[in-house]
Each structure stands twice: as C-alpha cells, then as structure tokens.
Amino acid sequence: MKKIPIKFTINGQQREALVQPNDLLINLLRDELYLTGTKYGCGIGECGACTVFLDDELVLACLILAVTVDGKEITTIEGLARGKELHPMQISFLKNAAVQCGFCTPGMIMTAISLMKENPDPSEEEIREYMRGNICRCTGYTQIIKAIKEYAHSMKG
Amino acid sequence: MHTNTRILANKFEYFAPKSLAEALNLLEQYQEKNIKVLAGGTDLLVKMKTVDLNVDYLMYLKDIAELNFINTSNGLSIGATIPFSHIVKEDRIKTEYTALYEAIQAIAAPAIRNMGTIAGNIGNASPAADTVPALVAFDAQVLIENKQSKRTVLLKDIFLGPGKTLLRPDELITRIEVPQVKPNTGSAFIKKSRVKADLAKINLAVAVQRNGQNCEDCKIVFGSVAATVVRAENTEKLLKGKALTEELISQAAQGVADEIKPIDDIRSTAEYRIAMSREMLRDALNLAWARTYSEAKPNLKGGGE
Incomplete structure (x- = not known):
C-alpha cells in the first residue's frame, strides 16, 4: 500500500x-x-x-x-490544559475522585466537555444518557456523574 | 477469521472522490474488484476488523460535499453522508417526524451519531437498524444511482436479508426521500435493548393519522424481529377507520405477534419478542395517538427508550 x-x-x-x-x-x-x-x-x-x-x-x-x-x-x-493549568473538567474529575484506574477517564472527559457545550445545565438523567457510550469497568459512574454535575454548577457562577 | 486488534489488518487501495460523478465512475470501474463504500465507518470498519470481508478498494464518501445535506422544506430529503446528529438538529424532525427523531436518539451514543449516516444504516442492512422502521413508517424512498441511471426504491423493498440489499455493485445510495407528513399525524419509536447503547432486541415505529376520534391511517413497523424489517399490515388494517379504544388496541396487541412471527437469534428469543411486541404496540399506539393532538410540540415523555 x-x-x-x-x-x-x-x-x-x-x-x-x-x-x-x-x-x-x-x-x-x-x-x-x-x-x-x-x-x-x-x-x-x-x-x-x-x-x-x-x-x-x-x-x-x-x-x-x-x-x-x-x-x-x-x-x-x-x-485541554492551558500550559500547566488543567481544564476545569479535569479538575472536577480530580476533586471528585472520578477516576479509578484512569483508562476510561480521557474519553469520559472529552464526552463530558461535549455535553457541556450542547447542554450546560443537564439533569442527572441527561448526563447518564449522554455518557452512555463511555464505559468504566473499575467501579461505577457515581463519582463521574458527580464531577460533571459539579462542573456544570460551577460554570453557572 | 480476523481477530479484533488495534490495527486494521486489511490491505486496500483508498479513494476519496470529491464529486458524486467521480464516485460513480470509480464504482463502475471497480465494481467487480471488491470495492466497498465508507461513510461513517461505524459498521464497515467494525466488520473489517472482526469478520472476513474482502476489501481491495475502499471509497470514502465524506469528501463529497454535494451528498452532505438535509432539506426539510417539502418532506425530507436527506443526503447520503450527513451524520445522524446533524439530522436531528432540524426542528421538523422532532415535531413532524417524531419517530425518526426518537430512533436516531436511540442509536448507540453521541460519538457514533456524529459519525454514522442513514444511508449507511440502510446499506449495512442490519435487521436491528434503528432508523429503518421509523423511515418505513413514513414511507421513505431511497434514491440509488450508478453512472448511467437513477432509480427510486421504497425503503421497505430494498432489503433482501441480513446484510443484503438489492443494490448492484456499481450502485450507490445517494439520497433518502420522505414524503410530507399528513396533518394530524403522530408517531413514536420504542426500542428494547440490553442497555441503552446496545443494538435493539426489538424495535418498533408507529405513525397514526387521526380524523376526529378515528384512526384514519396507521403504519406499524417492527425491526430486529426477523431477517428484515416487518410491516404489520393486517394489524394496520384492523385499526384503520376505527376509534382507537382500549379494547381495539388490546385486540391489535394480541394479534400483532402472530402476524410478525418473531425469530430466535443472537440478540434475543422469539418468546421475549412476542411478549414485548404486544406491550410495545400498545405503548407506541397510545403515544403516537397522544401526539396527534399537539401539532407543534410532541410530548416526548416516555418514548424512544
């Protein structure tokens, strides 16, 4: 080829x-x-x-x-980071311990950022709906959902 | 059998035509030489990775600007390469073609919907395709072209079996045409799958046209219950011209499984599908009927799972 x-x-x-x-x-x-x-x-x-x-x-x-x-x-x-400053979604994932092994995390964060662009104030159901193509095999989604909610909340000011 | 690895093992020559004419020329030239057409890649590349598929030439369609369009001014005209996520941005999809809106939202996940196309969903001919029952319920037609000519085929007639369509090797699906929805029409799409991002074990699209208290016309189309999409025409006839009472809906629900004769396969059992088809028909009819009342804003609650 x-x-x-x-x-x-x-x-x-x-x-x-x-x-x-x-x-x-x-x-x-x-x-x-x-x-x-x-x-x-x-x-x-x-x-x-x-x-x-x-x-x-x-x-x-x-x-x-x-x-x-x-x-x-x-x-x-x-x-995503600006120099040494992480993207706020990355910070929210860290603060909420929304990471276990970390393998799914980059994809989760990209999808979460896309959700925020389309729907800056999503309900939990809307978050789960949007994130359904990103799978975590360590533990579960509770902290991930929490991180996204907290990010959305912080953006509202 | 290929194993699914991080690489694409197939070796092929790649074409990225910039115009439809160029694409149709290439198809004519290579039609006997294992040429495959690539749009979103969410089916074709998976197949190339996981099953034996002879691909010597691969033609990528998404550089052809003239196929990336949607026009909603008189019915729907949907170009072959516009991704699902761009289609649902059109207001009329949600308000007038509600079952199609719900079917698209039921597909996999956002990234897949940014990649995949309706023409690909049709060309792949999976019995579990989500957009197909909805499009059949709206009497969609498919425009098929080769270098010499064009033909229009009713979508429901295009499928010959799982993975098989009546497309000839030099032909390309270029457009999907859907007639204008008649006034007082409501529709709904319901899907049952293991988890939401999965393929359907069974899916159903229903469109109902209301005349006062009567069902003037209706379409009932099941997917993922047989080798190809199935329209329940006898059940449709039972409902036509009558008041949609609970009793009539129950009668339709009872009879519909006998009509569509679901099969056992890799995704589900006939037993499950028979039981679900009845409940889904009941729910979809009620939902579609409720939506015939509101012309501008359909009530999307409870549908499209």
Whole structure:
C-alpha cells in the first residue's frame, strides 16, 4: 500500500504525516504523535476510551481512518490544559475522585466537555444518557456523574 | 477469521472522490474488484476488523460535499453522508417526524451519531437498524444511482436479508426521500435493548393519522424481529377507520405477534419478542395517538427508550 501525505491540526499545532490507507486515527495519535492519553479499548466503537474531538465533534479514533483527517482539526485529552493549568473538567474529575484506574477517564472527559457545550445545565438523567457510550469497568459512574454535575454548577457562577 | 486488534489488518487501495460523478465512475470501474463504500465507518470498519470481508478498494464518501445535506422544506430529503446528529438538529424532525427523531436518539451514543449516516444504516442492512422502521413508517424512498441511471426504491423493498440489499455493485445510495407528513399525524419509536447503547432486541415505529376520534391511517413497523424489517399490515388494517379504544388496541396487541412471527437469534428469543411486541404496540399506539393532538410540540415523555 502506498503511503499518503496528510496535513492536520492536532491540539492547536499544524502537523504532517505519511499514512497508509489502513492506518487508524488511534494509531496515528498514539504511535506517530506519542499522544497516549487517548486509549485503545474495544476497537469496535462500544467503549468510548478512544473518544476525541474532530472538528469540534466527538468521534471514536478506533473507527476512523487516519487518511480521512486530512485538513481537519483534532483535539485529544492532551490538548485541554492551558500550559500547566488543567481544564476545569479535569479538575472536577480530580476533586471528585472520578477516576479509578484512569483508562476510561480521557474519553469520559472529552464526552463530558461535549455535553457541556450542547447542554450546560443537564439533569442527572441527561448526563447518564449522554455518557452512555463511555464505559468504566473499575467501579461505577457515581463519582463521574458527580464531577460533571459539579462542573456544570460551577460554570453557572 | 480476523481477530479484533488495534490495527486494521486489511490491505486496500483508498479513494476519496470529491464529486458524486467521480464516485460513480470509480464504482463502475471497480465494481467487480471488491470495492466497498465508507461513510461513517461505524459498521464497515467494525466488520473489517472482526469478520472476513474482502476489501481491495475502499471509497470514502465524506469528501463529497454535494451528498452532505438535509432539506426539510417539502418532506425530507436527506443526503447520503450527513451524520445522524446533524439530522436531528432540524426542528421538523422532532415535531413532524417524531419517530425518526426518537430512533436516531436511540442509536448507540453521541460519538457514533456524529459519525454514522442513514444511508449507511440502510446499506449495512442490519435487521436491528434503528432508523429503518421509523423511515418505513413514513414511507421513505431511497434514491440509488450508478453512472448511467437513477432509480427510486421504497425503503421497505430494498432489503433482501441480513446484510443484503438489492443494490448492484456499481450502485450507490445517494439520497433518502420522505414524503410530507399528513396533518394530524403522530408517531413514536420504542426500542428494547440490553442497555441503552446496545443494538435493539426489538424495535418498533408507529405513525397514526387521526380524523376526529378515528384512526384514519396507521403504519406499524417492527425491526430486529426477523431477517428484515416487518410491516404489520393486517394489524394496520384492523385499526384503520376505527376509534382507537382500549379494547381495539388490546385486540391489535394480541394479534400483532402472530402476524410478525418473531425469530430466535443472537440478540434475543422469539418468546421475549412476542411478549414485548404486544406491550410495545400498545405503548407506541397510545403515544403516537397522544401526539396527534399537539401539532407543534410532541410530548416526548416516555418514548424512544
């Protein structure tokens, strides 16, 4: 398979890469760009561990061909902090101990941020509904829901 | 059999046409050479990872701007590559095509809905597809094109079996057309799955047109109960032209399982589906009927689980 040149913006920076047609976005992120915050979980779109933003919309990096992100903008968990200052959603997850092993956390945070953009004041039911594609296998969702609620509350001022 | 690994093991040549004409040319040229069409990837890439699928050429559709549209001015006209999440942003989907709105919201999770498309849902021909019963209930048609010609097929007639449609290898689904909903119509979609993000064990779309206290017309369409989507036409006939009393609804619910003859398969049992089809029909009819009264704002409570 011949390699195809692509250009894209990753976490605000312009990058170029040579990819094969069967390279997945998750492999471009982790193996080429060493952005290992995005996790490879199920590989078939069921767990949400590989959730990233593509042109400001949530997508699953395990089901996207790398070649198709040519000209697009990607944001991963590494792109959320401003310098050494974490994104407020990251802080809320930390404060609420909404993390056990941490494997699902990057995907959870990306999805939670997307929820806040669409619905800044969600009910618990709406949070659970929106987060249903992100699976935690350590423990449960109580602290995760709490972290999202607290973030929403803090944004109301 | 492939194992599901972190890589996509298939080797293929990749095309990303920028126009529909270019895409149809490529399909004609490679139709006998295992060419597959990629839109959202939420079905095709999963299949490429998990089952043996010969793909020598892969054509990506999402760079074709002319297929990424929705027009709601006269019925619905939905382009092949517009993602689910963009479709539900149109107000009319919720107010007039409520069952379709609920069906889309019942699909997997937000990231999947940002990727997947209705044309893909149709082309994949999964008996469990959520948008299909809703679209059939609204008499949707599918525009299919190849380089030489176009044809329009009723959505319910497009499926030949699980994973099989009547599309020829050089043809592409380019658009889904849905007629304008008649006045005083209400609809509902109900899905039963193990957890909400799962595929349906059974799903149902109902559309009811009201005339005073009578059911002027209705459509009852079940998914995930057989090899293809099933319309319960006898049950529809039973209800047409009559007042939708509790008694009549009970009679319809009792009879509907005999009509649709659910099967046992990987996702559920016939026994479960028979029992659920009755309760779901009762709930969906009541919900759709209640929505015929409010023209602007349907009551979305209780539906689309």
